[in-house]
Amino acid sequence: MKNSNSVNSNKRKVSIWELYLTKEIAIEFKACLYFFSILFFYCVYRIIYGSWSADIIHLIEMIFTCYIIGYIQVYLLKNFDEAENLGFIEVAGMLICTFLYCLISYLGGWYGRNMVATLIFAAYILLIYFCVFYIYKSKRQIDDKILNEELKLFQTEHIRNNKDKK
Amino acid sequence: MRIDIQHIDEGESSVVIRYKELTPQIKRVIEVLNNDTGKLWGKADSGNVSIKAEDILYLESVDDKLFAYTMSDVVRLEGTLNSFISEMMDESFFRCSKSMIINVNKVLALKSLASNRIDATMEGGEHIMISRRYASEFRRLLRGDR
Numbered sequence: 001m002k003n004s005n006s007v008n009s010n011k012r013k014v015s016i017w018e019l020y021l022t023k024e025i026a027i028e029f030k031a032c033l034y035f036f037s038i039l040f041f042y043c044v045y046r047i048i049y050g051s052w053s054a055d056i057i058h059l060i061e062m063i064f065t066c067y068i069i070g071y072i073q074v075y076l077l078k079n080f081d082e083a084e085n086l087g088f089i090e091v092a093g094m095l096i097c098t099f100l101y102c103l104i105s106y107l108g109g110w111y112g113r114n115m116v117a118t119l120i121f122a123a124y125i126l127l128i129y130f131c132v133f134y135i136y137k138s139k140r141q142i143d144d145k146i147l148n149e150e151l152k153l154f155q156t157e158h159i160r161n162n163k164d165k166k
Numbered sequence: 167m168r169i170d171i172q173h174i175d176e177g178e179s180s181v182v183i184r185y186k187e188l189t190p191q192i193k194r195v196i197e198v199l200n201n202d203t204g205k206l207w208g209k210a211d212s213g214n215v216s217i218k219a220e221d222i223l224y225l226e227s228v229d230d231k232l233f234a235y236t237m238s239d240v241v242r243l244e245g246t247l248n249s250f251i252s253e254m255m256d257e258s259f260f261r262c263s264k265s266m267i268i269n270v271n272k273v274l275a276l277k278s279l280a281s282n283r284i285d286a287t288m289e290g291g292e293h294i295m296i297s298r299r300y301a302s303e304f305r306r307l308l309r310g311d312r
Contacts, residue, residue, distance in 0.1 A: 082281065140278040144276065147284065151273060151308055154270060154307070154308045155271050155273075158271055
């Protein structure tokens with residue numbers, strides 16, 4: 001007969017569907033994050049060139065590009081912005097995605113096919129990738145501290161409970 | 167080994183063990199009678215051995231065989247990971263992946279990894295991965311929300 005702990009544990013175990021959903025939400029989050037970053041750059045560019053309006057087609061292209069590159073990042077490029085360390089594969093992933101963003105921005109005319117603006121955009125995307133990498137890394141370091149504090153508390157309480165039982 | 171079981175109507179129940187050599191099997195019977203629970207019997211390179219459950223660092227299932235790892239021994243146990251968890255009824259043994267159970271009390275440090283995985287450093291220095299599937303449950307266990 002199974003004890004109640006293992007039954008509860010089975011009920012709470014994450015299903016494959018939930019795992020898939022978690023990954024999809026992560027991609028969605030990434031797409032929003034990069035979309036807003038690109039949108040900021042786009043708005044600044046438009047303002048500098050004297051325009052106070054944004055092209056809706058450009059915005060649609062941006063959001064779709066962010067989704068597609070989000071999928072590429074997660075499923076093909078080892079989710080490099082959430083990697084433990086920045087190695088060759090991670091930097092290569094960043095460069096590939098930056099190139100894709102720049103190519104689509106150039107073909108879509110987000111920055112009027114201006115080469116200088118496209119190059120500055122490339123540098124901006126790379127900067128965003130490095131920032132996101134360090135943000136995720138810092139988040140995990142904080143999480144480490146919380147996890148280890150909770151572990152010590154668990155172990156102390158468990159040892160105390162065992163002594164009480166004896 | 168001959169086993170004599172007698173039913174008595176009066177007097178105190180007693181168990182008499184007569185042996186020529188104190189074999190692991192007899193040792194085990196004595197330990198059960200002494201109510202020395204929490205010990206597990208299994209096979210190591212040196213033969214049948216008993217280990218305390220609290221000394222286990224982690225358990226691993228390899229080709230349907232269950233192995234318990236302590237600081238000094240690797241002991242093959244009877245049963246499966248599921249049956250072990252069910253029988254132990256001890257929160258400190260946590261199923262951390264399809265093929266492993268860790269003793270949370272023997273974890274030295276935890277490290278949060280990408281994709282919600284957790285790396286557990288055991289007292290023996292081994293690194294054991296708590297997979298994404300079990301990481302949320304592990305966090306709940308540590309917080310006492312289970």
